[in-house]
Amino acid sequence: MTTIYSCSSFSFPKSLDTISQDSILLPKKLDGGYIFSVADGVGGYNGGKEASNLAIKEISKLQHKVKPSDIDRIFNSIKDSISAFSENNEEYSSAATTLTFGYVSDEGLLIGHSGDCRLYIKEGSKLKQYTKDHTQHQILIDKGLFTARQLRKLQGGNVLTTAISSKVTLEFQSIFIKKEDLPIENNLLTIYLMSDGAHYYWEDRPRFSLNTLNNVNRFSASLMRRIESKGPHDDYSLIGLNIHFENESTISPDAH
DSSP: OEEEEEEEEEEEOSSTTSOOOEEEEEEEEETTEEEEEEEEEOTTSTTHHHHHHHHHHHHHTOOSOOOGGGHHHHHHHHHHHHHHHHHHOGGGTTOEEEEEEEEEETTEEEEEEESSOEEEEEETTEEEEOSOOOBHHHHHHHTTSSOHHHHHTSTTTTOBSOOEETTSOOOOEEEEEEGGGSOOBTTEEEEEEEOHHHHHHHHHSOOOOHHHHHOHHHHHHHHHHHHHHHOOSSOEEEEEEEEEEOOGGGSOOOOO
């Protein structure tokens, strides 16, 4: 049995006089598990906020347990929804969004991902990134031409190679980690899902104390302070989760 032990979140625009292109779905109970998501509308074109809202709306409408075989259908359903919106509203013809979601249950963690939001899981004293950015910089890293550290200060890090849009070929990542392969510590799994405006400042100095990493409320407050003290460079959103997995040995057998 999985339950939410703790949850923390934030979602803010880059500045108070603008509208955030990010949309988030806080954990929603779904067939014995929980689904949660962050979408980041692509800036530079009209319709980023509308596209991210549509993506989150489609995720929130899911009614049953999400399986790996469902990921293709989910992403294509979102693409169809955004495409229909673009066709009916000419000024939003280039509306696009990124999307990352997780579904955690007794079986494990299923991740669907397109774009440059990131899902991290705490492993020991560090956070491990489980998603791969769909960006030009990631292509250079994959080819072994540069390291992430070398590319960090260069321009072009946020140039997406895919997004959910009527005008872009859909690419997505589907990842399933079985429960026995998850880094569950003291029956708790700690997950952080961030838009690029949030993980940019996490990666700037990817360390907090162990107590802060373990406590999603402390982590959320600490990262938000870091972002605001340095000055946001984009809209920034985060969902942090402590998921409790009941130890099977403590579950009482059915009485006969």
